[in-house]
Amino acid sequence: MPVRALARVNVGAIERNVARLVREASPAAVCAVVKADGYGHGMLPTARAALAGGATTLAVATAEEARALRAGLPDARILLLGAVSDEELPAALEAGAEISAWSLELVEALAAAGRPVRVHVKLDSGLGRLGTRDEEEATAVADAVAAADHLELAGAWTHFATADERGDGFLAEQLARFKAWAEPLRARHPGIVLHAANSAATLRDPATHLDLVRCGIAIYGLDPFGEDAAERDLEPALELVSYVAAVKPAAPGESAGYGRRFVAQKETLLATVPIGYGDGYRRGLSNNAEALLHGRRIQLVGTVSMDNVTFDVGAAGLGPKVGDDVVLLGAQGAAGVTAEDLARRLQTINYEITCGISVRVPRRHHRDGEAVEG
Numbered sequence: 001m002p003v004r005a006l007a008r009v010n011v012g013a014i015e016r017n018v019a020r021l022v023r024e025a026s027p028a029a030v031c032a033v034v035k036a037d038g039y040g041h042g043m044l045p046t047a048r049a050a051l052a053g054g055a056t057t058l059a060v061a062t063a064e065e066a067r068a069l070r071a072g073l074p075d076a077r078i079l080l081l082g083a084v085s086d087e088e089l090p091a092a093l094e095a096g097a098e099i100s101a102w103s104l105e106l107v108e109a110l111a112a113a114g115r116p117v118r119v120h121v122k123l124d125s126g127l128g129r130l131g132t133r134d135e136e137e138a139t140a141v142a143d144a145v146a147a148a149d150h151l152e153l154a155g156a157w158t159h160f161a162t163a164d165e166r167g168d169g170f171l172a173e174q175l176a177r178f179k180a181w182a183e184p185l186r187a188r189h190p191g192i193v194l195h196a197a198n199s200a201a202t203l204r205d206p207a208t209h210l211d212l213v214r215c216g217i218a219i220y221g222l223d224p225f226g227e228d229a230a231e232r233d234l235e236p237a238l239e240l241v242s243y244v245a246a247v248k249p250a251a252p253g254e255s256a257g258y259g260r261r262f263v264a265q266k267e268t269l270l271a272t273v274p275i276g277y278g279d280g281y282r283r284g285l286s287n288n289a290e291a292l293l294h295g296r297r298i299q300l301v302g303t304v305s306m307d308n309v310t311f312d313v314g315a316a317g318l319g320p321k322v323g324d325d326v327v328l329l330g331a332q333g334a335a336g337v338t339a340e341d342l343a344r345r346l347q348t349i350n351y352e353i354t355c356g357i358s359v360r361v362p363r364r365h366h367r368d369g370e371a372v373e374g
């Protein structure tokens, strides 16, 4: 019997996407963002592939992610992008992560820990989230890091609010504000690394590259602008597959699924596929998604339930059989369903599609078809 539901992840694709971003960003270096379990792709295999593709640094959001990454990659440079609470600090330090800071309190806590730590000072140049908006405070934090025993001022950074909205002028404003603060800082602390760009900025504007770009979505072969990843020479790494668990005829008037939201208008065949919102295949796709069977598109009918979903497989010549593979995300022959397609239907972004694939779905990693360690 086929596996009930499976996310197949091609680390070869991740490696090639990273290599493509390395070429794009050069001479800036590439930091691969592998937080949230590698955007649902599996953090460690993603991180290994990113390093193989030429990334110099890996970024995570939490101390726990840094700990898990360090356990698998003893020598990697790990940058912790997120806020670190007192409770999380010991784990972050134990992981040897480079820490983001924007307050003197955190610098004091880091200095008090008495161990070597690289620190990246964060300016909020307009996203309005983490970091200080106050350039003087950011400079004071940087100088305090540089003056502290054990601490090294390794970088200065910011994060863009609108990099994925082409034509918007705010990116340039943020960049100008960041550079006006960070360049004089670097003149006083030579060797610090300036970084700002995410995937969208990296692909949209070389002026944002500075010394290092932090790419997440594009390393997974997903399009940062929600458009066609292939047009940007990015290769989606993840496929979500399940199988036909049951096939039954439906006569006019017969329904499928909770709430009877699909009622057959004519004789057809329905296939039940054992995947649902418990797997992260969202209920919002009810009556509004396509999948692939035998390389052809099939229409989702009725309500997505927790563990099952139904497709109309009555098209002439399709010949559905129990056990046949169904591709919910990915390609079969020339046909494909992309995370961008599903995101558009759900009025969300491709990030949420892969991050949302739940822990119930095993990830199986391969390099262009050859199994690799998970």
Ligand SMILES: Cc1ncc(COP(=O)(O)O)c(C=O)c1O
Pocket: 033, 081, 159, 197, 198, 199, 200, 214, 215, 216, 217, 218, 224
């Ligand atoms: C601070 C920071 N930098 C970089 C990234 C990577 O962004 P993207 O996945 O759009 O490349 C993220 C992801 O959200 C982030 O939070």
